[in-house]
Amino acid sequence: MNEERYCPICHGKFVEKEGTKSHEMFKKEIVIHNVPYLHCDNCGEEEYLYEHKVNMLIRDTYRSGLSEADYV
Numbered sequence: 001m002n003e004e005r006y007c008p009i010c011h012g013k014f015v016e017k018e019g020t021k022s023h024e025m026f027k028k029e030i031v032i033h034n035v036p037y038l039h040c041d042n043c044g045e046e047e048y049l050y051e052h053k054v055n056m057l058i059r060d061t062y063r064s065g066l067s068e069a070d071y072v
């Protein structure tokens with residue numbers, strides 16, 4: 001994906017990164033590794049590149065009774 005994305009808060013340029021993100025689902029912490037996301041160096045705003053997929057993965061991990069998963 002070469003399309004450039006911009007921060008909705010400050011209109012700075014988003015930089016593509018990959019990392020570990022933790023989420024809380026029904027009071028349980030779910031950690032997802034190697035998630036691709038966009039980061040704004042200007043204001044620190046972050047957004048997932050494929051938010052729907054991340055949400056599905058968090059739900060599947062929670063349902064499997066696990067607390068962490070790798071983004072594939």
Ligand SMILES: [Zn+2]
Nearest residue numbers: 007010040043
């Ligand atoms: Zn920004």
